[in-house]
Amino acid sequence: MMKPSKPLSGRLAFLDWMRGLAAVIMLQGHTFHAFAGKEWREAAPYILSQFIGGIVPAIFLFLTGVTFAFLMASRERQGVPPLGRVLASLRRAGYLFGLAFIIRIQLYLFSLPYSNWTDLFKVDVLNCMGFGLGLMSLMAVFPLAERLRYSALLGLAIAAASPLASAVDWSGTPEILRAYLAPDARYFSFFPWASFLAFGIATGSLIRMVGRETLPRLMQWFAIAGVVMVVSARWAADIPYSLYPKSDFWLDSPWLILIKLGCMLVIMPFAWLWTEYGVKGFSWVMQLGTTSLLVYWVHIELVYGRWFHGFKESLDLPQTVAASIVLTALMVGLSVARSRWRMWLAAAPFLGLPQPKARPAAGD
Numbered sequence: 557m558m559k560p561s562k563p564l565s566g567r568l569a570f571l572d573w574m575r576g577l578a579a580v581i582m583l584q585g586h587t588f589h590a591f592a593g594k595e596w597r598e599a600a601p602y603i604l605s606q607f608i609g610g611i612v613p614a615i616f617l618f619l620t621g622v623t624f625a626f627l628m629a630s631r632e633r634q635g636v637p638p639l640g641r642v643l644a645s646l647r648r649a650g651y652l653f654g655l656a657f658i659i660r661i662q663l664y665l666f667s668l669p670y671s672n673w674t675d676l677f678k679v680d681v682l683n684c685m686g687f688g689l690g691l692m693s694l695m696a697v698f699p700l701a702e703r704l705r706y707s708a709l710l711g712l713a714i715a716a717a718s719p720l721a722s723a724v725d726w727s728g729t730p731e732i733l734r735a736y737l738a739p740d741a742r743y744f745s746f747f748p749w750a751s752f753l754a755f756g757i758a759t760g761s762l763i764r765m766v767g768r769e770t771l772p773r774l775m776q777w778f779a780i781a782g783v784v785m786v787v788s789a790r791w792a793a794d795i796p797y798s799l800y801p802k803s804d805f806w807l808d809s810p811w812l813i814l815i816k817l818g819c820m821l822v823i824m825p826f827a828w829l830w831t832e833y834g835v836k837g838f839s840w841v842m843q844l845g846t847t848s849l850l851v852y853w854v855h856i857e858l859v860y861g862r863w864f865h866g867f868k869e870s871l872d873l874p875q876t877v878a879a880s881i882v883l884t885a886l887m888v889g890l891s892v893a894r895s896r897w898r899m900w901l902a903a904a905p906f907l908g909l910p911q912p913k914a915r916p917a918a919g920d
Contacts, residue, residue, distance in 0.1 A: 568763075569842060570828040571619060573835070574820075576845030577827070578615035583855060583887060585609025587880035590859045591871045601873055613681045613744060614752045614816045615823075616848070620685050621692075621707075621756020622763070624648065628696045628703065629764040638697040645693035653686025659853055666861055679735040679743040687736055688750035695757060704761035711754030711817075715810040718748035719803035739808040751813050759821075775825035782821030789814035840888045847891040855887055 588605040596602050627648055631641040660678065664671045692710070695703050718739055726734045735743045766774050793811035803809050835842065844851055858864070871879060 567846075569831040569835075570824065571622065572845035573831050573839065573842045574615065574823055574827040574845065575619050575848045576839075576841040576843065577823070578612045578619075579844040579848050579851050579887070580841060580884060581609055582612045582852070583884050584880040585612065586855065586859045587883055588876055591864075591867055591869065591879055592876045593870055593872060596873055596876070599873065601877075611816055611819060613749065615820060616681060617685060617688075617749060617752035618756040618759070618817070618820050620652075620689070621753040621758075622760035624689055624692070624753070625703070625707070625757040625760025626764060628757075629700055629761065631696070632700060641696035642693050645696045646690060649686050649689035649693055651686075652682055652689065655849075656680060656682035656686055659856070662853075663857065663861070666857060670862075677732055677735070679745060681744045681749075683736070684744035684746065684749050685753070688746055688753045691746075691750075692753060692757060700761055700765060704758050704765070707754050707758035707761065711751045711758060712810075714746070714751035714754060715748055715813040718751075718808040718810065718813075719800040721747040722804065722808045723800070723802055739804075741807060748808055748810070748813055752817070755817055771828070775828045778821045779825040782818040782823075782825075785818030785821065786815050789818065843888060843891050843895070847894045850894055851887045851891060854890060855883060858883065858886075 585605055585608070588602055589609075592602050624645065628641055628645060631644050636644065657676070659682065660676050660680070664673070664676055667675075692707070695707055695710075698706060721737065722739045724738065726738050734740070735745060737746050739745055739747050763771075763774070789811040793805060793809065793815075805812055831839070831842065867879075
């Protein structure tokens with residue numbers, strides 16, 4: 557009789573590496589956006605920087621959905637009833653939602669007296685995470701296999717409904733409601749961005765269903781599915797006919813969602829291969845991935861705050877590249893310091909200090 561496959565547990569290195577890769581792309585993209593001189597903004601390096609940066613929010617949302625699925629599966633494996641699983645999921649969503657407002661308050665206070673109080677309610681990627689995961693906490697009711705199917709269908713439904721959400725007349729609704737729901741280039745609204753959360757929950761549920769021995773085969777299928785998805789969605793986007801009366805490819809197109817999803821399904825197997833066979837010892841990319849939330853918070857203040865206001869939109873291309881390298885190095889240093897601080901706190905019993913509350917692993 558074949559032995560059962562050993563289940564996956566603990567932090568999964570390839571997810572940290574993939575999250576770290578998104579952080580690296582984010583750091584260079586924001587540096588170019590904030591500091592590159594206006595005369596460089598039509599140049600190929602700037603355009604390429606911003607183009608590849610467009611996948612970063614999708615990766616963060618997708619991976620948040622993956623780890624959200626791990627939380628649901630972990631509670632299910634522990635025998636927690638459906639209502640308890642939903643409440644645990646709601647607490648995680650509430651944590652992200654609350655953190656989004658804490659960051660907004662900090663940015664507002666640090667920018668006084670030039671900040672506007674309306675900035676407190678800007679719908680950024682963390683707001684989308686918290687809001688979207690709060691709604692998707694209901695997926696915890698279902699067992700693992702059903703959660704996978706329903707989450708995938710939900711992701712497709714959100715993507716398909718996004719052009720319809722754009723066509724709705726939102727003029728009579730409060731601005732904050734429009735910001736959370738209606739596709740808008742200024743915000744990370746539920747339509748279409750929450751589709752990546754749903755696809756992440758489906759992917760995380762699938763990863764949870766396989767064991768370590770089966771994971772390599774799953775990564776192969778992810779790579780194949782990703783390539784097929786990118787090619788097929790790109791072909792479909794060029795068809796001169798559409799089911800929608802109006803759709804903006806770069807704002808609400810379901811095909812763009814599927815292209816980005818396909819790219820992520822290709823990146824994930826590469827991340828798995830690299831962490832499984834390529835990385836030996838310390839990986840600065842993976843290190844960034846373990847503290848990506850802290851990196852996001854601190855770099856936003858450094859790049860868009862008043863600290864380097866005199867350099868905004870004034871650097872030439874070599875200076876901007878150098879600035880992005882320096883910022884990345886600073887964030888790696890911050891990440892290492894954060895990890896070592898946690899290790900120091902882990903030894904707190906020897907110092908007579910209270911231990912920190914355990915952080916859930918990415919595989920739980």
